[in-house]
Each structure stands twice: as C-alpha cells, then as structure tokens.
Amino acid sequence: MKQHEIRCQYYSQEDLLGAGCLDIRLAISAVEMAMRAFEAGEVIFPEKVVQIFNEETQERINCLPATFRKLRVCGVKWVSVFPPNPVKFGMQNLSAVIILSEIDHGLPIAFMEGTLCSNLRVGAVGALAARHLANPQSRSIGFIGAGEQAKMHLLAMKSVLPSLVECRVAAKEQAEEETFCREMGQLLPNVAIQGTGGNLQAAIEGADVIVTATSAQAPLLKAAWVKPGSFYSHVGGYEDEYAVAQQADKIVCDDWETVKHRTQTLSRMHQAGELPDHQIHGNLQDIVLGHLPGRQSPEERIYFNAVGLAYLDVAISHAMYLRTRDSGLGQDLKIQQEMIFEHAHLKNWIRI
Numbered sequence: 001m002k003q004h005e006i007r008c009q010y011y012s013q014e015d016l017l018g019a020g021c022l023d024i025r026l027a028i029s030a031v032e033m034a035m036r037a038f039e040a041g042e043v044i045f046p047e048k049v050v051q052i053f054n055e056e057t058q059e060r061i062n063c064l065p066a067t068f069r070k071l072r073v074c075g076v077k078w079v080s081v082f083p084p085n086p087v088k089f090g091m092q093n094l095s096a097v098i099i100l101s102e103i104d105h106g107l108p109i110a111f112m113e114g115t116l117c118s119n120l121r122v123g124a125v126g127a128l129a130a131r132h133l134a135n136p137q138s139r140s141i142g143f144i145g146a147g148e149q150a151k152m153h154l155l156a157m158k159s160v161l162p163s164l165v166e167c168r169v170a171a172k173e174q175a176e177e178e179t180f181c182r183e184m185g186q187l188l189p190n191v192a193i194q195g196t197g198g199n200l201q202a203a204i205e206g207a208d209v210i211v212t213a214t215s216a217q218a219p220l221l222k223a224a225w226v227k228p229g230s231f232y233s234h235v236g237g238y239e240d241e242y243a244v245a246q247q248a249d250k251i252v253c254d255d256w257e258t259v260k261h262r263t264q265t266l267s268r269m270h271q272a273g274e275l276p277d278h279q280i281h282g283n284l285q286d287i288v289l290g291h292l293p294g295r296q297s298p299e300e301r302i303y304f305n306a307v308g309l310a311y312l313d314v315a316i317s318h319a320m321y322l323r324t325r326d327s328g329l330g331q332d333l334k335i336q337q338e339m340i341f342e343h344a345h346l347k348n349w350i351r352i
C-alpha cells in the first residue's frame with residue numbers, strides 16, 4: 001500500500017442486510033450509547049442543511065452531520081424526502097446515503113446505503129420509547145399509514161413488546177394495506193395482521209399501541225379512539241387532532257426544543273399557544289438515562305413524538321459499519337492512490 005493511498009469501504013443495502021444489520025437490538029443499543037455520549041458532551045451536532053425544491057409537496061434533500069468525539073467518528077446522512085414518489089412513480093418516499101470518517105486523520109472509512117439505517121433509527125427510537133412508556137403486556141397495535149416507516153415500526157415494536165399478537169392497519173389505498181399485510185405477515189407469522197379497508201377508526205380503536213406514519217397533513221387520528229393505557233408513537237407530520245395530545249397524561253419527545261420549531265402536530269399546537277413547555281413530560285433521553293420516570297400507571301395515555309436526531313443515525317450507521325466490516329461483505333473503494341503531484345503520469349493528464 002502506498003503511503004498516501006486512501007481507501008474506504010462501500011456497503012450496499014444488501015451487504016448491510018446480509019451482515020445482519022436489520023437488528024433492532026443493535027440499533028437500540030447504539031441509540032442508548034449515543035444518548036449517554038450526548039449527555040457527556042461528547043457529540044458535535046450542528047444544524048441540518050435543508051434544501052426544499054417544492055414548497056407544496058415538500059420535496060427536499062437534507063444534509064445532517066454529527067460527530068462522536070470519543071468514538072473518533074464523524075458522519076453525515078444525505079437524505080432525500082420526496083412524498084409524491086410512492087403514488088406518482090411507485091418509488092419510495094425517503095432514500096439516503098451515509099458517509100463515515102475517522103477523526104484521527106479525517107479520512108473516510110465508509111460510504112453506505114442509508115435508507116436502512118434511517119428507517120431503522122425511526123423504528124428503534126419508537127421502540128425504545130415503547131419499552132419505557134407502553135404497557136409491557138400490550139397485545140394489539142394499530143397503524144394509520146402502511147408505508148416504509150410503518151413497516152419498520154411494526155418490526156421494532158414487536159421486538160420490545162413480544163406480547164403483541166394483533167395488528168390492524170389503515171392506509172389511503174387498499175393495495176398498500178395488502179402489501180403491508182403480505183410483507184409483514186411473512187416476517188411476523190405469530191402476529192395476526194389485518195387491513196381495515198381505509199377505516200382509520202377500526203385500525204385504532206382498542207389498540208394498546210398506536211402508530212401514525214403518514215404523508216398526510218390532516219387530523220386523521222381522533223382522541224375518542226385512543227383508549228386509556230395506550231402508547232402512541234407519532235411518526236409523520238400533522239396527522240392527529242389536537243385533542244389527542246390534550247388528553248394525554250404524558251407527552252414525551254426525542255427533543256422538545258427541536259420539535260417546537262418544526263411542523264408536527266405538537267409544534268403547531270405550541271406555535272398556536274396551545275401547548276406550553278410545562279405540559280411536556282420530557283425528552284426520551286432523560287427517561288432512558290433514569291432522570292425522569294417513564295410510565296407510572298397502566299391507565300396513562302402516553303404520546304411520543306420523535307422528529308429525528310441525526311447523531312442517532314451516525315451512531316447506528318457506525319454500529320452497522322463495524323458489523324459489516326467484520327462479516328467481510330462490501331467492496332473496497334479506492335479514493336486515491338497517491339497525492340495529486342505524486343502521480344507519475346500527471347504530466348499526461350493535466351490540461352492547462
């Protein structure tokens with residue numbers, strides 16, 4: 001190897017899957033590690049850079065960096081969100097790639113497919129919240145939305161709440177519900193999964209765990225359907241009526257200061273003066289690290305909203321990188337063989 005050679009590993013989604021990275025426990029332990037590191041002041045977490053191409057549809061590409069000083073790793077997620085994709089083109093809404101660099105010399109160590117990590121992070125954070133905030137004997141889960149986030153959420157919830165045996169799902173198109181039932185039924189044969197033909201109430205009423213993961217901007221989830229003792233994971237934007245949060249006994253966020261400035265239901269309520277700071281129980285990190293109580297009674301209705309903290313993506317992708325590297329999957333990418341002016345044939349290549 002030449003002294004100035006730079007190489008990094010490339011991992012496709014299939015490499016990551018083949019190495020066993022669709023692992024909810026791996027993701028949850030990376031999230032817990034990241035929360036401890038964040039509390040210890042070991043995380044650099046700059047603002048994300050947002051580029052919106054269509055205000056109406058919110059088609060956008062975001063750039064989200066973060067660094068773990070002690071782990072000696074810096075990463076960035078480059079993620080595109082194109083909400084019309086599924087209906088208009090039959091393509092996924094969200095897609096991402098991730099770059100990881102070491103911070104001893106600042107060189108890249110991995111370039112990888114990032115949708116798996118990103119969706120796994122959403123599911124793992126919802127599941128970690130459920131571990132602390134849902135009734136541990138929860139048997140039923142109801143979904144509004146049957147897309148990629150909903151599917152990952154079901155896997156993640158089943159991992160932390162193995163007592164879940166019944167799942168109902170409502171989406172805009174019946175075909176989506178059918179795909180959800182078929183794909184998830186193969187993965188979770190001990191859960192009875194049923195579509196409701198777009199009947200949102202039928203999907204939610206009586207559910208111990210409720211998930212909304214839609215691309216809608218409408219109050220789809222009604223407070224009257226949310227039973228005492230339930231845990232609600234809100235994944236999308238504005239998708240529940242204000243009364244859902246108003247009747248909750250606890251509201252928990254991944255980071256309330258971040259949520260406040262977004263366009264989620266809770267953000268809208270806060271901006272309208274209808275949800276003051278003191279009505280928020282706290283951030284998930286404080287519950288996970290034992291500074292705040294989680295669920296305190298089987299009757300509490302608990303509302304959880306995560307908008308997504310990119311340092312968690314970097315933590316999970318680093319755990320995926322280590323696992324995939326050790327499996328021998330992936331490709332070696334040559335970034336440079338030597339420094340620019342060291343190339344013996346540079347004279348033949350330059351244009352001046």
Ligand SMILES: NC(=O)c1ccc[n+]([C@@H]2O[C@H](COP(=O)([O-])OP(=O)(O)OC[C@H]3O[C@@H](n4cnc5c(N)ncnc54)[C@H](O)[C@@H]3O)[C@@H](O)[C@H]2O)c1
Pocket residue numbers: 081083086093094122144145146147148149150170171172173176213214215216218220234235236237306307308309
């Ligand atoms: N909180 C986070 O960290 C995070 C991360 C990624 C994505 N998201 C958000 O999660 C949401 C879902 O993302 P996805 O990738 O699963 O999208 P997707 O396009 O795959 O799925 C969206 C689902 O919403 C359903 N839907 C839309 N309007 C509806 C309506 N009126 N009634 C019933 N169902 C309706 C669709 O039928 C579809 O099943 C998006 O809003 C996305 O921005 C949140």
